[in-house]
Amino acid sequence: MDILVVGGAGYIGSHMVKSLLAADHAVTTFDNLSKGYRDAVVGGKFIEGDLASREQLDRLFETCAFDAVMHFASFIEVGESVRAPARYYRNNFSNTQNLLDAMIEHEVGHFIFSSTAAIFGEPRYTPIDEDHPRQPINPYGKSKYMVEQMLEDYDRAYGLRSVSLRYFNAAGADIDGELGERHVPETHLIPLVLQAASGRREAISVFGADYDTPDGTCVRDYIHVQDLCDAHLLALEHLRASGNSSQFNLGNGQGFSVRQVIDRAREVTGREISMNAERRRDGDPAVLVADAEKARRELGWQPGVSSLDNIIETAWNWERSFFLQ
Secondary structure, eight states, X not given: OEEXXXXXXXXXXXXXXXXXXXXXXXXXXXXXXXXXXXXXXXXXXXXXXXXXXXXXXXHHHHHOOOSEEEEOOOOOOHHHHHHOHHHHIIIIIIHHHHHHHHHHHTTOOEEEEEXXXXXXXXXXXXXXXXXXXXXXXXXXXXXXXXXXXXXXXXHHHXXXXXXXXXXXXXXXXXXXXXXXXXOSSOOOHHHHHHHHHHTSSSOEEEEOSOSSXXXXXXXXXXXXXXXXXXXXXXXXXXXXXXXXXXXXEEOOXXXXXXXXXXXXXXXHHOOOOOEEEEOOOTTOOSEEOBOOHHHHHHHXXXXXSOOHHHHHHHHHHHIIIIIOO
């Protein structure tokens, strides 16, 4: 198939481009490089452009006949979304509407959306399945949920079939060591922990030690980026086989606390990692763990490389090879 990857120069998008190429798909990356890196696009065609420009999108779809679009070009920082909500609604929702409208006009009927567990808000129960109430508590989660709602309406009105994949905590790096995580600023726990291990950071901040969890720190579900890419490939096959629009939670189904992650990182790296105790952050639930049974049942998806040790090891290999050369 001929696939357009929007945001393919970013963390998950670049891994997806590599996975699509390995599966013999033709790939075009469309990215404005505001968060991504040109050297992270390992093959296929690259077009620098912005979803905010309908003119650029029309020109893109007029010159290329795509079978499907994968969308990774959202802003992802929860705290920033609270401080600058307009930026998040504009990029994550309005720009996505630009993309969908261009797809409809140019008769591209398959769409895979990078969604998030943040659409659920404070969990009422765990593990979280697809039927869990969706009550996002920050503009980031709200903007993503708004896109999911728009996709349901666009399916009914225009026949645009879509799959929304709700990540829990994407982590790890390319098994081959070619790609990895390099957000600026970095907000994800595992790369921050490994920065402390490598000496690029003095210590890791632990926000809250009095949660209702076994060791008092937050528990999260970590899923390797390669397993996320595999889920996207299966979602593509689902749509290609005339599957209905749907939403799937993607997680490992097992939670690890902040302290457990730091302890495992010490073992994997053989380095001391200092911790600083900080007060809780507003809106941090004690436990976020996915029930991914629907993805297993309907897509045939099974996490294959998402052990915590493997996630940390691949991320540590990337930290050393890219940042400590």
